[in-house]
Amino acid sequence: MRPTSTAWPFAGGFVALIVYASLYPFEGWRDQGLMPWAFLTAPWPKYWTAFDVSTNVLAYVPLGFCLALGWLRHGGKKRWVWPWAIAASLLSLTLEGLQSYLPMRVASQLDWLANSVGAVLGVMLALGMQRMGWVMRWQSFRADWFMPQSTGAMFLLSLWPVALLFPLAVPFGLGHVQERLEEVLGEWFQGTPFLEWLPFRTIELEPLLPATEVLCMLFGLMTPVLVAFAVVRTPMRRWAVASLIVLLGVLTTSLSAGLTFGAQHALEWLTPTAQLALTLALVLSGFLSLWSPNFSQAALLVLLTVQLMVLNQGASDVYLVHNLQTWQQGQYIRFNGVAQWVGWLWPFVVLVWGLGRLSAKPLRG
Numbered sequence: 001m002r003p004t005s006t007a008w009p010f011a012g013g014f015v016a017l018i019v020y021a022s023l024y025p026f027e028g029w030r031d032q033g034l035m036p037w038a039f040l041t042a043p044w045p046k047y048w049t050a051f052d053v054s055t056n057v058l059a060y061v062p063l064g065f066c067l068a069l070g071w072l073r074h075g076g077k078k079r080w081v082w083p084w085a086i087a088a089s090l091l092s093l094t095l096e097g098l099q100s101y102l103p104m105r106v107a108s109q110l111d112w113l114a115n116s117v118g119a120v121l122g123v124m125l126a127l128g129m130q131r132m133g134w135v136m137r138w139q140s141f142r143a144d145w146f147m148p149q150s151t152g153a154m155f156l157l158s159l160w161p162v163a164l165l166f167p168l169a170v171p172f173g174l175g176h177v178q179e180r181l182e183e184v185l186g187e188w189f190q191g192t193p194f195l196e197w198l199p200f201r202t203i204e205l206e207p208l209l210p211a212t213e214v215l216c217m218l219f220g221l222m223t224p225v226l227v228a229f230a231v232v233r234t235p236m237r238r239w240a241v242a243s244l245i246v247l248l249g250v251l252t253t254s255l256s257a258g259l260t261f262g263a264q265h266a267l268e269w270l271t272p273t274a275q276l277a278l279t280l281a282l283v284l285s286g287f288l289s290l291w292s293p294n295f296s297q298a299a300l301l302v303l304l305t306v307q308l309m310v311l312n313q314g315a316s317d318v319y320l321v322h323n324l325q326t327w328q329q330g331q332y333i334r335f336n337g338v339a340q341w342v343g344w345l346w347p348f349v350v351l352v353w354g355l356g357r358l359s360a361k362p363l364r365g
């Protein structure tokens with residue numbers, strides 16, 4: 001059976017990211033009395049920069065690449081790959097038309113053309129990689145290292161660094177949603193009788209103790225490690241992948257800290273508590289790499305459930321919340337929302353994925 005290409009879920013992720021970036025902040029919709037495609041016959045934009053054009057081109061290269069690669073990996077013929085570039089171009093055209101109804105966005109035929117060029121370049125890149133044999137090499141590598149039906153795990157692992165980019169109260173502590181959820185539900189049901197039905201907590205949340213922080217960081221690191229262990233074939237390869245995941249976590253968290261507090265503070269999160277959690281994660285990874293993939297799936301569900309329960313009993317860092325204004329009002333205004341949503345939802349998607357894999361076949365020792 002031909003394995004499902006990871007290019008398809010990546011393409012879906014790029015579509016969601018493009019829609020978000022194109023229509024943010026999703027408010028203030030109004031009708032200007034113009035047809036949504038009127039921008040196509042409007043005068044050429046007076047003010048544009050090479051940076052804007054290149055950004056619009058590069059934004060659609062990954063989408064065109066993933067669509068074409070998914071088609072080729074699925075066994076599609078080369079001559080039928082170009083409709084995927086047309087589909088990406090039509091997506092851009094639709095989003096530009098929708099921008100006509102948003103006060104903070106300006107529809108532009110230049111943006112649409114740049115996006116279309118990016119999609120074409122992405123398709124050409126996929127065709128070039130197949131012609132040079134890189135696609136077959138990747139297929140061989142994936143079959144050698146990963147078990148069948150590993151697409152979901154690989155997609156989840158690729159999203160993990162994105163989730164870490166939004167600053168966290170506890171390093172690697174994804175899924176800290178209780179405070180925010182209570183705040184949103186309170187706003188929605190304010191002034192209604194349903195407000196009294198909501199199970200709000202009766203006591204204020206307290207900061208986590210150092211030992212509890214170590215636990216949350218350790219389990220937060222072990223979550224992607226165990227996702228990988230569920231699909232990587234041999235113990236030595238599992239250990240290699242675990243080491244890479246831990247290193248990637250350190251680099252991504254440092255990048256997030258540098259973007260939030262300044263480059264000079266990029267490593268301040270690496271406290272003795274965090275170093276202990278990193279060390280324990282490497283040791284525990286070496287031990288768990290010897291067990292079966294089914295055991296890794298079961299351990300994943302237990303550790304992730306405990307981490308979410310403990311993490312959501314802790315309060316947010318007031319100093320961190322203050323410094324997040326850099327993300328929420330500065331140059332990261334569009335990207336930060338995506339990273340934050342991924343950070344909120346990623347652990348719960350992993351739970352659903354893990355339960356689905358366990359229910360698909362019985363555990364073996």
